[in-house]
Amino acid sequence: MSQLESLEFVEARINHLIPTDEKPAVYIVPMGEGETRREREYESCSVRIHDIRPIAGDLSLDREGLALVDHPTAVRDFYDDEEVERVYYPEVKELVQRFTGAEDIIVFDHTRRVDGDGTETDAARAPVKVAHNDYTEKSGPQRVRDLVGDDADKWLGRRYAVINVWRSIAGPVETTPLAVADATSMVPSDLIATDLVYEDRVGEIYDIAHNPKHRWMYVPKMARDEAMLIKCYDSRTDGTARFTAHTAFKNPAAAEGAAPRESIEIRTLVLFPED
Numbered sequence: 435m436s437q438l439e440s441l442e443f444v445e446a447r448i449n450h451l452i453p454t455d456e457k458p459a460v461y462i463v464p465m466g467e468g469e470t471r472r473e474r475e476y477e478s479c480s481v482r483i484h485d486i487r488p489i490a491g492d493l494s495l496d497r498e499g500l501a502l503v504d505h506p507t508a509v510r511d512f513y514d515d516e517e518v519e520r521v522y523y524p525e526v527k528e529l530v531q532r533f534t535g536a537e538d539i540i541v542f543d544h545t546r547r548v549d550g551d552g553t554e555t556d557a558a559r560a561p562v563k564v565a566h567n568d569y570t571e572k573s574g575p576q577r578v579r580d581l582v583g584d585d586a587d588k589w590l591g592r593r594y595a596v597i598n599v600w601r602s603i604a605g606p607v608e609t610t611p612l613a614v615a616d617a618t619s620m621v622p623s624d625l626i627a628t629d630l631v632y633e634d635r636v637g638e639i640y641d642i643a644h645n646p647k648h649r650w651m652y653v654p655k656m657a658r659d660e661a662m663l664i665k666c667y668d669s670r671t672d673g674t675a676r677f678t679a680h681t682a683f684k685n686p687a688a689a690e691g692a693a694p695r696e697s698i699e700i701r702t703l704v705l706f707p708e709d
Contacts, residue, residue: 437489437492438484438486438489438616438649438651439484441484441485441486441488441489442484442485443482443483443484443485444482444483444485444652444685444686444687445480445481445482445483445686446480446481446483446613446683446684446685446686447478447479447480447481447683447684448478448479448481448483448565448613448650448681448683449476449477449478449479449563449564449565449681450476450477450479450564450565450641450642450643450644451474451475451476451564451565451626451628451641451642451643452474452475452476452477452643453626453643454474454475456474457627457628457629458472458473458474458626458628458629458641459472459473459474459628459629459630459631460472460628460629460630460631460639461473461631462630462631462632463633464633465557465559469560470559470560470562472564474641476564477644479644481648481650482650483613483650483651483652483683484649484650484651484652485651485652485653485654486502486651486652486653487502487653487654490502490653494675495533495534495597495663495665495675496665496668496674496675497617497618497674497675498616498617498618498651498675498678499614499615499616499617499664499665499675499677499678500614500617500651500662500663500664500665500678501533501662501663502653502660502661502662502663503529503533503660503661503662503663504659504660505525505529505601505659505660505661506659507521507522507525507601507658507659508521508525509521509522509525512546512603512696512698513546513557513558513603518544518698519544522544522698522700523541523544523700526541526599526700526702527539527541527702529599529661529663530597530599530663530702530704533663534595534597534704534706535706535707536704536705536706536707537705537706537707537708538704538705539702539703539704539705540581540582540702540703541700541701541702542581542701542702542703543700543701544698544699544700544701545559545698545699546558546559546603546696546697546698547559547560547561547562547682547695547696547697547698547699548560548561548694548695548696548697549561549609549610549682549694549695549696550694558696561610561682561695561697562681562682563610563681563682563683563684564641564681565615565641565642565679565680565681566628566639566640566641566642566679566680566681567625567639567640567642567666567677567678567679567680568596568598568639568666568667568701569596569638569639569640569666569667569677570625570627570638570639570640570667570677571627572627572638573630573637573638573639573667574596574667574669575590575669576637576638577596577667577703578590578594578703581703582703589703589705590669592669592705592706592708593668593669593670593705593706593709594668594669594703594704594705594706595665595667595668595669595670595703595704595706596665596666596667596701596702596703596704597663597664597665597666597701597702597704598663598664598666598699598700598701598702599661599662599663599664599699599700599701599702600612600661600662600663600664600697600698600699601656601658601660601661601662601697601698602656602657602658602660602695602696602697603658603696603697603698604658604693604695604696605657605658605693606655606656606657606658607653607655607656607695607697608655608685608687608688608689608692608693608695609684609685609688609692609693609694609695610682610683610684610685610694610695611652611653611654611656611682611683611685611695612652612653612656612662612680612681612682612697613650613651613652613680613681613682613683614650614651614652614662614664614678614679614680615642615648615649615650615651615678615679615680616648616649616650616651617665617675617676617677617678618649618675619645619647619648619649620645620648620677620679621645621647623643624642624643624645624648624679625640625642625643625677626640626641626642626643627639627640628640628641640677640679642679642681648679652683654687664678664680665677665678666678666701682695
C-alpha cells in the first residue's frame, strides 16, 4: 500500500516470536486465575505504526485484512454479559453481514481487555502484547466443526471466514492501541503455528516472526462509536487476505495520565454465498 508510507506514524516496539525448531505454546488459565504464560523467546522490535485514519475508506477486508467503520451501539454496560449477548451480538451480526454479504453468520464469543498491571479478573483479560493471528490453517476448519456440528460439511465445502470485531468500551483508546499488519505485507514464513493450551483443549494460533517488510497500522484515539473488523481466517486461497497479524502496543504518543484502554473483541464465523 504505497499510500501508507506518506502517513504520519509513531515509532513503537512490537514483540515477535523468535523461531526455533520446537513448536511454541501459550498456556491460558481460566479468567481471574492468573496470567497467560508463554515459554518461548520473543524479540522487541522497533517499527513504524502508521495512522490509517486518512485512508480508512480505502481499506478492504479482502486486501489489507481490516476495515474501520462508524458503528454506534445501544449497549450501555459492556461489562454485563447478558446485555452484550442480547444487544451487541445482533449489532455485530448486522455489521458483518453488511460488510461481507454473508449468507450466514455465527457470533460465537467475546473477550474484554483492560490495560493495567497485568492482573486479569473475572471480567477482563490483559491486552495481548505479542504479534499474533487468532486462527491457523488447522484451527480455522476446526472452529467450524466445533460450532456447526452436523452442518460442518456444508460450511467446509464453501468459502467461510472468521472475522473479529474490535472496539473501545470506554473513552478513546490511547495507552495500548491495537496495531494491525497490512496482510499484503506478510508472507507464509512469517506465520508460526503455536499451540494454545487450555485446561480442557488445545487450539492453535499463529505467532508472528519479525519481518522488516511488514507494514503496521493503527487508529489513534479509537472511540466507542467506532469498530474495526479484522480478518483472522479465510478459506479462500486466491490471494485474498487470509490471516491478519495484530497486537497491542505501548503508545509513545499517549497523553500523560491517559485512562487505561478498555476494549471488547467479538469473533464471528461467516459463511459466504455459493459462487
